[in-house]
Amino acid sequence: MQSFAFDMRGIDIRYPHFAMENLNLALPQGQVMGLVGVNGAGKSTTIRMLMGLVKPAAGQIEVLGYKMPAQQVQAKYEIGFASDDMRLYKSQTLQWHMDFVHSIYPQFDQAYAKDLLKRFELIGEQKIKGLSHGQRVKASLLLVLARRPKLLILDEPTTGLDPVARDEVISELAEVLRDDARSVLFSSHNTHDIEKLSDQIAFLDRGKLLALQDKETYLDSWSRFRCQLPPGRQADITGAVSIRQQGQLAEIITDQNNHDFPQRLVQAGFTVLEQHRMSLEEIFVANVKRSR
Amino acid sequence: MSNIFSNARMIKLLIGKDWQLVKKSLAAYLAGGVLVIGLMGMATPLLFNTGAILMITLMIVIGARSAIELVINEKKDQTLAFVLSLPVTPQDYAWAKLGANLLLYLVPWLLLVLGMLAVIVSSPVYNGVIPLVVLVSVFILLSYCCYLATALLTYSEGYTTAVMIITNLLLNGFIIWLLRMPAIHLTLEAPTASWNSTSLGLLTGGITLIIIVLLGTAALQQRKTSFL
Amino acid sequence: MTYGLFLSATDKKPMYLQIVEQITSKVLLGDWPADMALPSIRELAAATQVSVITVKRAYAELEQAGVIVTQAGRGSFVSPHPDLQQQLKQQELAQLLQAAVALARQLQLTDAELAAQLEQQLQQSSAQSSAG
Numbered sequence: 001m002q003s004f005a006f007d008m009r010g011i012d013i014r015y016p017h018f019a020m021e022n023l024n025l026a027l028p029q030g031q032v033m034g035l036v037g038v039n040g041a042g043k044s045t046t047i048r049m050l051m052g053l054v055k056p057a058a059g060q061i062e063v064l065g066y067k068m069p070a071q072q073v074q075a076k077y078e079i080g081f082a083s084d085d086m087r088l089y090k091s092q093t094l095q096w097h098m099d100f101v102h103s104i105y106p107q108f109d110q111a112y113a114k115d116l117l118k119r120f121e122l123i124g125e126q127k128i129k130g131l132s133h134g135q136r137v138k139a140s141l142l143l144v145l146a147r148r149p150k151l152l153i154l155d156e157p158t159t160g161l162d163p164v165a166r167d168e169v170i171s172e173l174a175e176v177l178r179d180d181a182r183s184v185l186f187s188s189h190n191t192h193d194i195e196k197l198s199d200q201i202a203f204l205d206r207g208k209l210l211a212l213q214d215k216e217t218y219l220d221s222w223s224r225f226r227c228q229l230p231p232g233r234q235a236d237i238t239g240a241v242s243i244r245q246q247g248q249l250a251e252i253i254t255d256q257n258n259h260d261f262p263q264r265l266v267q268a269g270f271t272v273l274e275q276h277r278m279s280l281e282e283i284f285v286a287n288v289k290r291s292r
Numbered sequence: 293m294s295n296i297f298s299n300a301r302m303i304k305l306l307i308g309k310d311w312q313l314v315k316k317s318l319a320a321y322l323a324g325g326v327l328v329i330g331l332m333g334m335a336t337p338l339l340f341n342t343g344a345i346l347m348i349t350l351m352i353v354i355g356a357r358s359a360i361e362l363v364i365n366e367k368k369d370q371t372l373a374f375v376l377s378l379p380v381t382p383q384d385y386a387w388a389k390l391g392a393n394l395l396l397y398l399v400p401w402l403l404l405v406l407g408m409l410a411v412i413v414s415s416p417v418y419n420g421v422i423p424l425v426v427l428v429s430v431f432i433l434l435s436y437c438c439y440l441a442t443a444l445l446t447y448s449e450g451y452t453t454a455v456m457i458i459t460n461l462l463l464n465g466f467i468i469w470l471l472r473m474p475a476i477h478l479t480l481e482a483p484t485a486s487w488n489s490t491s492l493g494l495l496t497g498g499i500t501l502i503i504i505v506l507l508g509t510a511a512l513q514q515r516k517t518s519f520l
Numbered sequence: 521m522t523y524g525l526f527l528s529a530t531d532k533k534p535m536y537l538q539i540v541e542q543i544t545s546k547v548l549l550g551d552w553p554a555d556m557a558l559p560s561i562r563e564l565a566a567a568t569q570v571s572v573i574t575v576k577r578a579y580a581e582l583e584q585a586g587v588i589v590t591q592a593g594r595g596s597f598v599s600p601h602p603d604l605q606q607q608l609k610q611q612e613l614a615q616l617l618q619a620a621v622a623l624a625r626q627l628q629l630t631d632a633e634l635a636a637q638l639e640q641q642l643q644q645s646s647a648q649s650s651a652g
Binding site: 051052053069072073074076077079081082083085086087088089090091092096100103104140 | 305313374376377378379380381382
Binding site: 030031032170171174175176177178179180192195196197198199214215216219276277 | 529532534535536562563565566567569570571572573574577
């Protein structure tokens with residue numbers, strides 16, 4: 001039986017201006033899930049439920065086999081959490097934080113932490129208030145990575161980082177891939193990072209799961225076509241997510257590329273001039289636009 | 293309800309963390325306290341009164357800074373998410389906060405009160421002022437518990453500051469009321485401290501209220517379901 | 521080490537395809553000789569910073585094309601097939617010809633016109649090699 005990094009079933013949660021109904025989200029152990037969605041889509045809420053910080057009105061949550069929030073203490077020994085709205089203690093040094101985390105978690109690897117300090121170009125004796133945004137983000141990630149947790153839950157790990165810092169962070173995250181017992185859930189506006197590193201894509205919008213699929217199949221299923229239509233013809237075809245037409249030329253986006261959409265285009269009398277694979281960013285925009 | 297023992301290890305570590313955050317400023321305050329106590333030990337009424345006012349201010353400031361630094365700021369500075377990502381439940385966190393704040397205030401408070409009493413007894417200052425000093429100190433401790441409770445239950449800087457201001461005003465009123473009371477007033481300049489039923493009653497009342505506020509806070513905190 | 525694979529995130533080609541093509545070239549050129557052990561899927565994923573699922577897909581395609589063989593429990597190896605290089609080059613030629621035909625159709629050339637263009641290319645190329 002496959003073990004899950006986390007398993008959320010039938011989740012209901014209600015806030016004054018936001019609700020999630022019957023959310024089902026699970027990640028098999030050893031995989032990476034990328035959580036995609038606009039601000040306010042429910043990504044942070046989902047993550048907080050996984051961390052036991054918020055209790056849903058209905059449903060079950062299990063993280064690394066532990067029931068949440070009842071067994072959150074045991075679970076949190078093996079979860080590494082970092083979010084971009086999380087801060088460390090300004091008046092203390094990075095080394096103080098490392099010692100504090102070390103005193104809590106037996107698996108904290110001092111040698112690896114020192115190594116990360118060097119790679120992230122951070123100084124242990126520096127006070128947190130003296131760090132730039134990018135350095136702060138890297139510091140938080142260092143504290144989490146040095147424990148080699150079984151599950152990494154990262155809320156916007158690369159947001160606001162300069163390209164070099166982002167590359168450093170992605171490099172370290174990629175190291176987690178080596179271990180088939182370790183899993184990652186990360187949400188990011190950097191769809192590039194999600195596209196590269198994720199095994200699964202979860203797409204949230206307004207509290208609903210628009211898509212939950214393995215990345216390769218998901219990216220394969222979306223395609224953009226530039227077509228030529230017979231004169232006087234209106235571009236209209238089932239399975240299209242969006243159609244933009246000017247005269248005899250039309251740009252058609254579909255999410256059913258895997259289901260003989262190209263043949264249907266031909267059958268409808270359209271001539272395919274170009275076909276392009278879409279990046280996750282383009283898919284993101286097209287997908288959100290269509291549900292508005 | 294998770295009790296305080298189920299995650300004692302983490303609660304101790306959290307209290308230790310809070311200690312490390314304020315130890316420098318506490319040391320500075322205590323150093324100031326020593327100076328003020330010295331001032332109070334000089335026999336003239338003027339110096340004693342000046343020292344007394346400074347001491348009252350010092351005790352209030354220690355409490356205010358502690359509550360703001362360790363409670364309100366944790367939410368404002370967004371370190372709350374960091375702490376809650378550690379192996380603790382929100383309830384463990386609440387216990388640790390209450391425990392840390394109490395400990396980190398009671399210790400300096402006790403030191404200052406004992407310091408004052410020691411100086412009064414060993415110097416020419418009339419021992420008759422002892423009940424007054426003790427009652428005022430207990431009132432200050434009660435005030436601290438009130439705005440600590442406000443901070444822990446509302447996490448609102450606004451409400452907490454309001455409660456601080458109210459208790460300060462009440463403190464002034466309390467001191468004036470005490471000084472006017474014949475039971476206190478007549479024995480102020482006596483060479484020995486005399487506790488009568490009034491002053492003892494006030495003392496017991498004060499301590500009881502403190503316990504009620506603390507227990508009430510602990511109970512209400514456990515019922516919070518989310519901290520973020 | 522990245523095993524000499526340079527993946528571009530901005531290339532329009534999907535990652536798995538880049539991996540397939542680059543590994544195929546290495547095998548064709550002989551850089552990765554027959555029977556050489558390939559890095560494990562996770563090892564390559566971490567080294568090139570792409571998801572495990574992408575590397576899995578690349579390896580699956582490479583195996584289907586006969587470039588590599590996978591032995592359960594032992595990993596993947598470059599195919600020991602002696603004619604592999606020839607085979608791959610034949611495949612590549614077939615694909616190029618297919619693409620040429622598709623393009624010709626788009627341009628609406630007749631078969632004869634396409635054949636004529638091919639003739640022209642052949643003549644030009646033999647002229648170049650005898651001159652150079």
